[in-house]
Amino acid sequence: MLQTILTSIAIFCTCACFVALYLKRDERLPFIALTAALAASGALELFDLLAIMKPADLLFWKKFSLGAEGLLIFCWLLFSSIYARREGLRKLPLHQKGYLVIAALLPVAAISFPASQYFYSPDFERERMLFLGNISFAFYIVLLILLVIALINLESVLRNMSREVRWQRKFEIIGAGALLAVLIFYYSQGLLFRSINMNLIALRSLALITAAVMIAYSRIWRTLETKAYVSQQIAYRSVVLFAVGLYLVGLGLLGEGMRYFGDSFQRTLLMGIGFIAGVGLLAVLLSESVKRKIRVFLHKNFYRQKYDYRTQWLQFTDRIASARSSDDLLSALVLGFCETFGMGCGALFLTERVPGKYYAAAVLEMEQSPFLFLSEHLLPQQFGGRDWVVRIPEELPDATGEEAEFLSGQAILFAVPLLRGEHLEGFILLGRPLSIGESYHYEDFDLMKTLARQASSALLNLRLSDELSLAREMEAVGKVSAFVLHDLKNLASALALMVDNAREHMDNPEFQEDMLQSLESTVTRMKALIARLKKIGEKHSLRREPTDLRELSERVMNQVGNGLVTVAGTPVVADVDREEIEKVLLNLLLNALESSVAKKGVSVEVGCDSTPWIRVIDQGCGMSEEFLRTRLFKPFSTTKEKGLGIGLYQCRQIVEAHGGRIEVQSEAGKGSVFTVRVKAVEQ
Template identity: 50%
Template sequence: MTVSILVILAAIEAAVFCGVLAIRKRSGPLALAMPAAVLLSALLLVFDLVSSLRPGELPFWRKLSLVTESFLPAGWLLASLIHSREPSLKSVSWLQKALLAVSVSFPVAALLLPAGSFFYSPDFEFEKVLFLGGDGFTFYTGVLVYMIVAAVNMEATLRGAQKVERWKIKFETLGAGAILAIFIFYYSQALLYRSLDMDLLGPRSIVLILAIGLMAYSKLMRGNGVKVQISKEMAYRSTVILVVGVYLLGLGIIGEGMRHFGEKMSRNLLTMLFFLGGAGIVIVLLSENIQRKIKVFLSKNFFSDKYDYRAQWLSFTDRVSSAKTSEGVLKAILSGFSETFGTKGAAFFLKNENDGNYESVSVYELDISARELRDGSGLIGFIEPKGWVLNASDGGHGLQETDKRFLEENGISFLVPLFTGGSMNGFIALGSPINGKEVYTFEDYDLMKTLSRQASSIIHNLKLSDELSRARQMEAIGRVSAFVVHDLKNHVSSLSMMVDNADEHIDDPEFQKDMVDSLKSTVKKMNVLISRLRNIKEKTALNLQSADLRAIAEDALRGVSGDVRLEGPSVLAEADPDEIQKVVLNIVLNAIEASPVRAPVYVEVGSSDSAYISVRDGGCGMSAEFIETRLFKLFSTTKKKGLGIGLYQCKQVVEAHGGAIEVASQPGQGTVFTIKLPLAKLHDNMLNFQAG
């Protein structure tokens, strides 16, 4: 009766837990692998219970149990690969993928082979034992292997997690590990005795109830969202394999011992040793203090050096290079120092260039109240002159009471200076040691200084990168300002010509009308310029339409003084009238400046395979080398008061239309600029109609 209650409680708890997870999950179907594996484990308990309660229907219920067991390898392997990692199989090794593929053979075997080839029971009603046949022994050997692999994956996830991540997933991982542990125990017993013992239903149920409780507590109280990255080194390093290997070796020894002490006593002893050993391993895995003590003990007694410097360097650089933000880099450096030297957190203090004091800029798991350390402090006076690491526990530093109080109140045990170019630009404060009895020597201090040099270089590069980013921003602002000034210069040139002509023609009604139209046009252009400046962060889009190039040229030439002669018919092009008008105005003004006094400038509108506006002057002309190397280059100009922007901007605008600017010129013979633009679609249709 007690066993039945335990199994029912386990099944209900599993159903509720899995149901809640299924409702809350939003990461795709693979994220449901863990609840599915837990549900399969509970379902197996139910079928085994019914088999025990109804011996007459044993073949039917054991067949259901067998089919359920056949899905355990795939379920738990997939759950262990997805647990607290990215819900994807892209980063999974080819070996694990091969195991997933092979796991399909378990359901196939369970469904196609007769149940009698797996197990048999001459007197199940009284013994509650199922003896394994040849197929059964092979089947459960495979299941055991998959449970061990899943346990190794769980351990890799727990080892690969950082402190905060490990805190969040610790109990969920322990719960899953407990279920896998009871499966390893159950199936290893089955292989040892070549029989399945249904009397283990009680322990299996208790473990499942406790495990689901741990997993539920982890989900409810510590949240989700952790994505652990597993390195190759972490994937290949496993305590589980060692423990399981020792355990299976022990099984063999105990199997021999049963000949001398009896079967019942050996089973009880084995069960006790198994779970006591498992509890011990869990304590070691989760206790940073014990881990640190073991590491120090092994280093002192079995290795000539305390640290594997190559491994430490690779670990530190990998940790820092994986950070994606400046704050992430600082946190990675601090976590690297904290975990390497076994301290309870760390903090960054960097020098403020304005007042010379050292300010706290980043903290990792260290509860500090002070946000600043003054430059004249005795602590700075100790670590800066010779670049020494300060160990607060050594004493004899000649520190003042305020300095000692600073260290004590903030839980700081070490100060590691950071130098760039011979001057100290900050320091790293390390918290108190996790193992209070650990003795730090020159070997620790040398590694601290080595890592601090790397950290200082990284921080200096971050600073240079930030300065470069600011310089680029200022350069962008300067370029925008230059373009604005150039547009203003063109508008001012038009207005200046208008004022010069006003002295002579101000009484002419037609001139007055043209002047008012020109002023309106200039005001409109200025408003457009102001509007674009307001939306400077947004990429300006061309207002393409079917536009008359002759009308655009007429608008551009309105208010321009000098002998400018416009020729050619109306031609429709796909263009932004305002932008092309600015291009024409800029080229015409350049032509007037380049031409001799009173020399005419010719503007022609026409079409061939494309629409075009050409501007021809009789000026000094240009060499082919100048056209090729300097003409359209930004900030390149031959004018004394020029900005070197106009033609560069014209080229950018025309090319944005899908057109081109062609130049034909020879020294002493003038220049022809031809602006080519795509013909309007309406114009193309008319040509096709006339050709037809």
Template identity: 45%
Template sequence: MALSLIAVLLLLVTVLRIVQLEKRSAVRSFLAFPVLALAVLELADLFALESFWPARDWKRTGLFVEALLPPLWLLLSLTYARELPERGLTVRTRVLLACACLLLLVPAFLPVTSFYYAPDFPVEPLLFLADAGFYFYIAILALLVMALINFESTLAHASSEALWRVKLDIVALVATLSVLVFYYSNALLYRSINMELVPLRSFVFIVASLMMLYARTHWRGSARVKVSQAVLLKSVVISVIAVYLILLGLLGEGMRYFGPQFPRVLTLALCFSGGILLLLLLLSERANREFKVFLHKHFYQSKYDYRSQWLGLTQRLATFDYADELAHRVLQAYCEIFGVRGAALYQHQKGVGWYCVGGLLELEPMAETIEDDSPILASLREKQWVFSSSDANPELTEADRALLARYDISFVIPLSEGEALSGFIVLGAQIVPDEQYRYEDFDLMKTIARQVSVAMQHQRLSEQLTQAKAMEAVGSLATFVAHDLKNLAATISLVLQNAGEHIDNPEFQKDMLNSLGNTTKKMQGLIGRLRNLGESELLQRRPVEILSLARRCAEMVQGRTIDVTGSCQMVLGDAEELQKVLLNLFLNAVEASAPETPITAEVGCNASPFIRVTDRGCGMSPRFIRNDLFVPFRTSKRTGLGIGLYQSRQIVAAHGGRIEVASVEGEGTVFTVHLPVAQAEPARGCSAAA
């Protein structure tokens, strides 16, 4: 009775502590619900055994709680400390949880007598199972074993950093599930539930509660484990659990021949305590390292499985997004492979003559910089080998020795690019202080360092390439801006050329003011687009009468007469953008033609509206049209930028149209712009234009 009361109290305290921390950290989990269910089950069984309030059917209450245990523990095992996909749990997992929830219907519709009969209960706390109770508890047993396997999978895939955060919680949960599996295994072995084992269950609940409470007194946040196909300790843990359960079963059978029940419960409690300690031992970094060193020293020719180490390192270096993540992965690999408690990456700073910390893992923050002329670095450059602080190292100064002692540095590994020392990796204290490192360890350190140097060079070159592309984009933008400004400047230049002769002409003054106003408006529009750079620029589509638009554009070209003819045609488009296209075609025709040669623009419709610009200029070769005409930054003009026609085709394509070109060298060129027709009636616009 005392054990059960203590268990209930500690379980409730654990629930409150879990809720308090989750509320404070804004992180939610399902951990509190199974623990609360255990407290209610423990209380119901205690009241049933002690005959408290006999009018209340406490065993029926216990049946409902037992039916609730599988879905709660399955949900917890699938979500606790795991990195879930964006879509959440898989469909198969949700179906399994739904099936587990169906167990709640069994005690709801069946009477207690359908589960078991107990003629001398609670004098003899033994429940003989009927068929319904037998299959009910077998289902509970199977689902709890699934939850136990899920927790083992989480442990198997956890990194050393994540394992350090969650191992106490998961060991406590695994211990709780193990005692429940043992408790309900009587249903399979003896077709009965032996409630004499309730004190054993209470004892394990007490130990598990204390472990979870202790973990929360040193709480540093939870972790997220991504379960993948890489299994590290799975085979070892399963083997240990299998041997442990077999021995536990043998001990359980042997205890049937020993006296009163108290020694049996005590012995089983010691067995479960030993199992918990064994599991903690398996999760201890130092114990694992010592065991690995012992095995390789006495049973293997090589200390390392080079194939698995190489595959693991390649996978780490192949999947990173930025330089800091690469440094973290490299340092984590060194810590796990060589059994050290932390590491730091130093990188050379060009032009300043020292090395500074570029990455840190599980070490005290290292703010120091190391000068180029440090004896440690001199040793790395001279020997091109791993520096070990356990060697004599007579060349070290007192400052160097103080640095090594302060951070408990065990090894320094050079990173080289050609003959230059580009950086080095510092390894912290050894997990096993008396472990001897030999040539095989140093050779693997150097081999990994060479691969890391290559990966870091690739990362740096990738960043430089990204910067170069960004500068190229800026240059391209500047070129487009310069092209628009060149066209505007050409308009102003033509106005100034004619102002000397016709400045006193009122009509010229009116045209000049109109041209300058339009040019100023275009400049302001260009400045506005530069301010909103990066935002999507949508076309302002409206019905546009292109004959009038062509005539206005022809009037903007000062100093040359462009003959615009044809019929009124309405298209759906952005008048300002289409004006850019026409001005570019007109200015190209002016630049390609002699002053006395005619330039014409025809507006018509042939299945769709078109504008045809014809000149009798120098023309273009078929090779230039095919390879260079619409390619940005390629031009046949001495002062051209090579983006006008490229920009024009982009604008026309955005309208859903196309540009066609026909040209003969020495005879001239014809550009035809086809545009989609507008649904609006053109008559009114044409009369206004006329």
């Protein structure tokens, strides 16, 4: 009768929890794993109840129970493996994936053999004992190992959660862990005595009820000088071990007392009481306020120093070093102070760009307030450029208006200044102590000031990083502006050469036609330049196409149009962006003409050996070996009086974007040879 009632309640609670999970679902894969695990647990309860109620069909229903057990361990292992993992299964460690593969084979093993090879029971109706065969013994060994792994995964998740996340999800994990612990006990008893005691199903049902209620509650309502030279962390853990040891001793005494109770009801009742007491003890020991009270007790009775400073410093440093963004860093600072000093809420106020105003940059366990502290408020004045911790109730009793309302409404006890020199960068507010009645003195204040200096350094690094990022953005804008200015300069130079030639050849019909073509090409390039300026924030990609380099060279020569440029060579096709390579060649031609001695021409050669190339040869002033080695291709380096020093740098950027290179030969007073090599068209 008791088993029927408990199993029915367990199935009902499982269904209710399933509905709650459906209404509050978030991450899809953990949601599916958790609901499937609960469904498999409920199905196992149902099939085992039917097996007890219908002994004649025992093996028939145990066949379904075996399948539910195999599915159950796979789902719980999957849930524990991917819970709180942003990457899900994608970056799951290889050994965890191996465990999942093994778990997935258990349901297959359950249906691969008849139930008669798993169990035999001479007198099940009276004893409710199932004796294990060799296959079932191996089956339950694997199942038990995987249950332990799942429980270890959940313990690791709980231990590594941040405080606010742990507050939201600890009952969910405790509930799931309690169910896994009872399953481990249930199957370990079976392996120990090589028989499954079906009288313990009531205890398993009670564990499922507890797990379902705790999971539903978490999902619905919480989606928010020393006397002994021992490490304080070890001392605290010893308190936990002592409490758990008392619990286990109590269970042992209860087990000894079972000999005086004859029926299964009393045995199940005692086990149930022990199980619920264990879950309650675990929940209490995970309470932040209980942890704080234990530490305060140890401090008062065993230690001269309240803090293990090395541990506190390393924890605080690791916390801020692991922040991935500026928001994470600000939240880590507040959380670090609250956890170190046992505070239930905290806020970080930083100065705005406008001096004299301080806004809430990060808060913990309090609403994001629009309230701004002003320099004329009492709290900022109280700091006065000193790194003293302000005790709000004692040192700020005269606060009025919104300032007093905010401080009293949030139960703020301390304000810790964050200084850069004597300038107040901001401050951290701490309130709602977890341990009511805990006294704070100079040791706490010294550690607050020490951590505040570390926090100020982290904030300074953050600000410098933001300024550096802004400077790089401005540098990029300046670089683009320099490229645009240089392109305009080249177009203006081409137009100037055209005007000079027009004074001598304006009456020549062929010159007029060439000039119109050059003007049309210049207008087209200026329009394209304007279009690119409109898309300055977008990433520019090359528009490659098969291009005849000989034809391209002649077109650029016509743009210059002064009769001093000659093009030689055979047609060569290359895979390039026509507009960009035209820009490179125009820049090289204008440089050659500007550096050449009067009336000495510039030669352009086109050819192909291992790669297609264009060569520009001038007889100008040339460049020294030192300039070639140290300054060539560097931005804003030039040998021309009116040059910008951007052209060759831009040319190299374009050619390298094509996967090519620029080769240079030059000698001072004799001239230069620039060879542009690009890729051929792929066959």
